[in-house]
Amino acid sequence: MSRFPSFKNKIQVLNQLVESFDVSSIKNKKEWKKYKSGIDTNELKVEFGVFKVGSDLTLGNPSNKEISLDFKLVTVNKFSIMGSMAAVPMNNSDSNLEILIERIRVYRPAMGQPMRLIVDFKRKDGANIAFGKFGHIWDLSKAISLGEFINPNAPLNRQQAIAKLKEAKDLLELDMMSKEEFDALKAELSPIIRGN
Numbered sequence: 001m002s003r004f005p006s007f008k009n010k011i012q013v014l015n016q017l018v019e020s021f022d023v024s025s026i027k028n029k030k031e032w033k034k035y036k037s038g039i040d041t042n043e044l045k046v047e048f049g050v051f052k053v054g055s056d057l058t059l060g061n062p063s064n065k066e067i068s069l070d071f072k073l074v075t076v077n078k079f080s081i082m083g084s085m086a087a088v089p090m091n092n093s094d095s096n097l098e099i100l101i102e103r104i105r106v107y108r109p110a111m112g113q114p115m116r117l118i119v120d121f122k123r124k125d126g127a128n129i130a131f132g133k134f135g136h137i138w139d140l141s142k143a144i145s146l147g148e149f150i151n152p153n154a155p156l157n158r159q160q161a162i163a164k165l166k167e168a169k170d171l172l173e174l175d176m177m178s179k180e181e182f183d184a185l186k187a188e189l190s191p192i193i194r195g196n
Helices: 004-011 140-146 158-173 179-194
Strands: 016-022 038-046 049-052 056-059 070-076 089-091 098-107 116-123 134-137
Touching: 038 140, 049 098, 070 140, 116 140, 158 179
Parallel strands: 016 038
Antiparallel strands: 038 049, 038 098, 056 098, 070 089, 070 134, 098 116, 116 134
């Protein structure tokens, strides 16, 4: 369900609305010029996966361990230019928190700074986040690389593939999975397990 028709006229002056935005389609600075700096999108396609408004995600662990146990790129409340000056970082008690994407924005590169992928989110259980209803991830790609956000699109490692195959074997023995489904999954996971 698209959220654009309900508020399109209200924010079109501020942000450019794009139903789906593929970052890999932008090859140079000239191509960025056809977009305003604030692109609001329902679907973001990047090299590390596809993210949609309404998708479930999980926070990882804070990367700011040398100074405190706070997140570096995950803060309380929605992102705003004015609010970013006094952003309050979430702390390690929020690790593994299940969240829902509320809004996705793309800010084009400017003044030597890289492109920014901003994600506003709320808790999946509907409770408040600290003293606010929302939180935001300052830069999705950096947050994933630092482990502050778990990428649901990441490929399985060997241990994860073994665990998934063992779970499938249990389901097969309980008649909760067909032999064909098990064989297909085994064929898919075998190269990961064998390191091919």
